[in-house]
Amino acid sequence: MPNYNKVILAGNLTRDPELRYTPSGVAIARITLAINRSWRTETGEMKEEVTFVDVDAFRKQAEAISQYLKKGRPMLVEGRLKLDQWEDKQTGQKRSRLGVVLENFQFLDSASRSSEDHGGTGNAARPRPAAQVPPSQSQAPSTPEADHDTPPQDEDDVPF
Numbered sequence: 827m828p829n830y831n832k833v834i835l836a837g838n839l840t841r842d843p844e845l846r847y848t849p850s851g852v853a854i855a856r857i858t859l860a861i862n863r864s865w866r867t868e869t870g871e872m873k874e875e876v877t878f879v880d881v882d883a884f885r886k887q888a889e890a891i892s893q894y895l896k897k898g899r900p901m902l903v904e905g906r907l908k909l910d911q912w913e914d915k916q917t918g919q920k921r922s923r924l925g926v927v928l929e930n931f932q933f934l935d936s937a938s939r940s941s942e943d944h945g946g947t948g949n950a951a952r953p954r955p956a957a958q959v960p961p962s963q964s965q966a967p968s969t970p971e972a973d974h975d976t977p978p979q980d981e982d983d984v985p986f
Contacts, residue, residue: 831906833926835879836934837861838900843883845892855888857881857895859903881905883928891931900934 837859844856859881864874881903883891895901905926914921 832904833907834902834904835859835861835881835926836900836902837879839895839897840878841897843888843892843895845888853885853888853892855883855891857883857891859901880923880925881928882908882925883931887928887931891928894933902932902934903928904930 840858840860846854846856848854857880859879861877861879862874863877864872866872891901903926905928907924908927909922909924911920911922913919
């Protein structure tokens with residue numbers, strides 16, 4: 827049976843990126859995206875729901891996200907779903923969290939935000955062209971040896 831695990835999300839950061847380093851020096855940024863959905867009910871009433879998704883980025887992508895993105899900024903994320911499971915140290919209960927491991931991303935408003943900050947009328951929803959993101963941050967690695975999108979092997983040492 828074939829398997830396929832790909833997620834594409836666009837949303838706004840709920841807080842500033844949280845950048846940490848493993849003992850071996852691998853950068854890890856944890857962000858949370860708020861993704862809004864609006865619809866009209868059968869009675870014509872507008873409804874809205876927000877889904878919060880945790881995203882983990884690694885290495886140079888983590889450092890770039892931490893450097894350039896702040897709370898409220900929109901971004902596009904491509905990645906894969908990952909289920910984390912652990913036992914709560916205080917209660918002893920088994921816990922789990924479904925999150926996204928970032929493989930690629932784009933800034934969605936960086937060019938227009940600077941004009942908005944200076945009184946301009948930029949389009950905040952206009953995506954930034956991928957060519958403006960440095961290749962090490964926007965392109966998937968071409969060889970397994972250069973696979974910077976996979977978590978480090980010492981995941982138990984991640985300080986989150």
